[in-house]
Amino acid sequence: MTNSNLDLVRQSLKKRHRRERRFKRLGMLAILFAVSALVILLSDVFLKGYKAFIQTEVRIEVSFDQQLLGVDELSAEALRGANWNGVIKSSLREMYPDVTRRADKRKLYALVSESSQWQLAEQLEANPQWLNETHSVWLRASSDVDMWYKYFQEESVGTRLNEKQIAWTEGLIEQDSMRSVFNRIFFQNGASRNPEEAGIRGALIGSLLTLLVTFSVSFPIAVATAVYLEEFAPKNRFTQFVEVNINNLAAVPSITFGLLGLAVFLQWFGMPRSAPLVGGLVLSLMTLPTIIIAARAAIKSVPPSIRDAALGLGASKTQVVFHHVVPLAMPGILTGTIIGLAQALGETAPLMMIGMVAFIVDVPSTITDPSAVLPVQIFLWSDAPERGYMEKTSGAILVLLMFLMVMNAFAVWLRKRLEKRW
Amino acid sequence: MSDNYVTVGAPTSADPKITADGVSVFYGDKQAIFDVSLDIGKNEVIAFIGPSGCGKSTFLRTINRMNDTIDTCRVSGKMLLEGQDIYGAKVDPVELRARVGMVFQKPNPFPKSIYENVAYGPKIHGLARNRIELDEMVESSLQKAGLWNEVKDRLHTPGIGLSGGQQQRLCIARTIAVNPEVILMDEPCSALDPIATARIEELIAELSSNYTIVVVTHSMQQAARISNRTAYFHLGKLIEVDDTNTVFTSPGHKLTEDYITGRFG
Numbered sequence: 001m002t003n004s005n006l007d008l009v010r011q012s013l014k015k016r017h018r019r020e021r022r023f024k025r026l027g028m029l030a031i032l033f034a035v036s037a038l039v040i041l042l043s044d045v046f047l048k049g050y051k052a053f054i055q056t057e058v059r060i061e062v063s064f065d066q067q068l069l070g071v072d073e074l075s076a077e078a079l080r081g082a083n084w085n086g087v088i089k090s091s092l093r094e095m096y097p098d099v100t101r102r103a104d105k106r107k108l109y110a111l112v113s114e115s116s117q118w119q120l121a122e123q124l125e126a127n128p129q130w131l132n133e134t135h136s137v138w139l140r141a142s143s144d145v146d147m148w149y150k151y152f153q154e155e156s157v158g159t160r161l162n163e164k165q166i167a168w169t170e171g172l173i174e175q176d177s178m179r180s181v182f183n184r185i186f187f188q189n190g191a192s193r194n195p196e197e198a199g200i201r202g203a204l205i206g207s208l209l210t211l212l213v214t215f216s217v218s219f220p221i222a223v224a225t226a227v228y229l230e231e232f233a234p235k236n237r238f239t240q241f242v243e244v245n246i247n248n249l250a251a252v253p254s255i256t257f258g259l260l261g262l263a264v265f266l267q268w269f270g271m272p273r274s275a276p277l278v279g280g281l282v283l284s285l286m287t288l289p290t291i292i293i294a295a296r297a298a299i300k301s302v303p304p305s306i307r308d309a310a311l312g313l314g315a316s317k318t319q320v321v322f323h324h325v326v327p328l329a330m331p332g333i334l335t336g337t338i339i340g341l342a343q344a345l346g347e348t349a350p351l352m353m354i355g356m357v358a359f360i361v362d363v364p365s366t367i368t369d370p371s372a373v374l375p376v377q378i379f380l381w382s383d384a385p386e387r388g389y390m391e392k393t394s395g396a397i398l399v400l401l402m403f404l405m406v407m408n409a410f411a412v413w414l415r416k417r418l419e420k421r422w
Numbered sequence: 423m424s425d426n427y428v429t430v431g432a433p434t435s436a437d438p439k440i441t442a443d444g445v446s447v448f449y450g451d452k453q454a455i456f457d458v459s460l461d462i463g464k465n466e467v468i469a470f471i472g473p474s475g476c477g478k479s480t481f482l483r484t485i486n487r488m489n490d491t492i493d494t495c496r497v498s499g500k501m502l503l504e505g506q507d508i509y510g511a512k513v514d515p516v517e518l519r520a521r522v523g524m525v526f527q528k529p530n531p532f533p534k535s536i537y538e539n540v541a542y543g544p545k546i547h548g549l550a551r552n553r554i555e556l557d558e559m560v561e562s563s564l565q566k567a568g569l570w571n572e573v574k575d576r577l578h579t580p581g582i583g584l585s586g587g588q589q590q591r592l593c594i595a596r597t598i599a600v601n602p603e604v605i606l607m608d609e610p611c612s613a614l615d616p617i618a619t620a621r622i623e624e625l626i627a628e629l630s631s632n633y634t635i636v637v638v639t640h641s642m643q644q645a646a647r648i649s650n651r652t653a654y655f656h657l658g659k660l661i662e663v664d665d666t667n668t669v670f671t672s673p674g675h676k677l678t679e680d681y682i683t684g685r686f687g
Binding site for chain 2: 234235303305306307308309310311312313314315316319323324328
């Protein structure tokens with residue numbers, strides 16, 4: 001190489017190195033952007049949402065007066081029908097004897113949640129000797145008090161409590177009669193009119209049941225389709241047509257599937273409205289193309305040498321496919337399935353079309369019970385006017401994210417277990 | 423060279439196991455094999471040599487119908503295994519491949535344990551009645567493949583964990599576990615180092631007492647070392663076939679001579 005030639009190489013070398021560095025920096029910038037977006041999103045949701053898992057309670061001296069309760073025996077049924085409201089009201093009146101005006105009394109009663117009567121019933125059932133005695137009991141605060149305690153203590157702008165109520169609650173804080181506890185109710189209840197009673201159990205179970213239906217319908221059909229198209233189908237116009245349409249199906253807006261579900265599953269087959277069964281069927285339609293495409297790619301990536309080896313030993317086509325190709329493709333198929341199911345888990349629009357947007361309090365126990373699902377519940381709560389639902393919305397988002405993470409972790413574990421080198 | 427050519431040498435055999443009679447293979451419109459007629463004798467080792475793309479592998483794969491997997495592939499002419507046309511309507515390729523085993527260029531053990539690799543063939547064909555018989559089959563196959571002593575303590579470790587040469591012997595063990603009559607080997611040593619190659623060549627010599635073996639090879643030295651007969655293919659035509667000695671010492675065709683003296687290929 002002549003000297004001038006070497007100079008030219010060196011010159012271009014500088015430029016090439018510069019370009020390399022620039023590209024590297026751009027890549028790092030992209031990752032930084034993605035990571036910071038994720039951190040902002042997660043921290044925002046977490047900071048707003050973690051308080052949904054905390055509930056404020058108020059300590060009140062309750063006299064379990066048999067006459068006022070109107071119970072003859074201490075059976076669970078009798079206790080459920082007892083006049084707890086009266087007991088709570090009289091207890092509150094005793095704590096604040098100077099409250100006399102009707103309107104003020106109503107404000108006073110509004111400090112504790114309506115649902116606290118069930119807490120009292122549980123307490124008495126657990127401690128029957130408390131009958132006709134007075135005990136100090138922690139009761140669930142109403143949503144307004146809860147909000148005030150969590151957010152407005154320093155600056156009471158925006159609270160729905162009036163001045164008297166604020167004075168009462170401040171008095172309670174001074175007496176150490178207010179505390180924050182883990183919000184069991186959030187994980188035990190279904191939806192509710194009252195924010196302090198609202199929980200995600202109904203939506204969580206609904207999502208689980210819906211996904212179960214989605215998985216058990218879409219996975220076998222999708223794998224069978226992918227195996228047939230990849231391994232058995234002749235390559236002709238018709239299979240090409242099928243292929244193109246599967247790819248198109250993956251791009252169809254999900255609400256369309258909801259309309260289809262409404263028309264076919266509800267109108268035609270007369271399946272129950274708002275049920276995980278129908279939700280799952282609709283979501284399987286949506287998930288099918290995703291799984292099929294992933295499964296086909298996975299099957300295609302199984303090395304032909306494995307097929308040759310099995311064929312050469314005299315394995316039939318079906319044996320080659322089910323002894324070798326499908327097991328080797330399984331990690332890829334499962335990855336596609338999890339991606340499809342994760343999409344289905346976050347889907348709202350098609351489920352609204354089949355009535356899963358309804359206000360449903362009961363926790364579903366079978367796939368034909370009316371039920372909510374997590375994303376729809378989030379949508380409903382985000383739309384609710386009460387301040388208390390704001391943190392519930394974020395809390396539900398956290399639960400949804402946790403659900404997703406658990407699902408993904410399971411997929412990774414499964415893939416690691418099934419993965420084999422070749 | 424016209425399409426009507428005559429194979430030089432001795433394409434017939436006194437005691438043929440396989441007889442090809444005017445076999446032509448087409449991939450779509452393209453003809454890959456031209457009118458090949460050849461006998462492969464019982465328990466002989468025959469080597470197919472020739473430059474790349476000459477059709478020797480294609481011809482090998484017509485013997486156990488591995489070309490069936492290629493949609494556009496078409497075979498004409500007659501291919502007989504002990505007098506029975508293997509492309510006949512009554513022949514099931516699954517049965518055929520149990521009789522004609524194959525070892526591939528790149529070692530391709532299943533991503534399973536050594537034991538399962540060998541046991542797979544007997545299992546799918548239902549050759550073993552119980553676990554003990556299966557164990558015996560696995561052991562004897564591995565012994566015949568000269569691998570038993572190396573792997574007997576780790577039968578249940580992955581076959582992929584073996585070295586390249588061991589993997590190829592595992593593939594041979596897997597093939598003979600089905601107890602075929604013919605073993606086709608498609609360049610079985612091309613991915614192996616010289617020591618592993620020598621081991622496989624020894625193995626071929628040992629196996630030749632029980633099996634008819636067809637070996638495709640790129641190495642003329644290998645063909646000279648291991649085979650009784652050698653067939654030279656050129657551009658899809660079987661140019662010459664004869665005793666290995668004759669082919670390498672006094673080739674009857676100009677093309678064969680050019681190839682074995684290293685003028686091309």
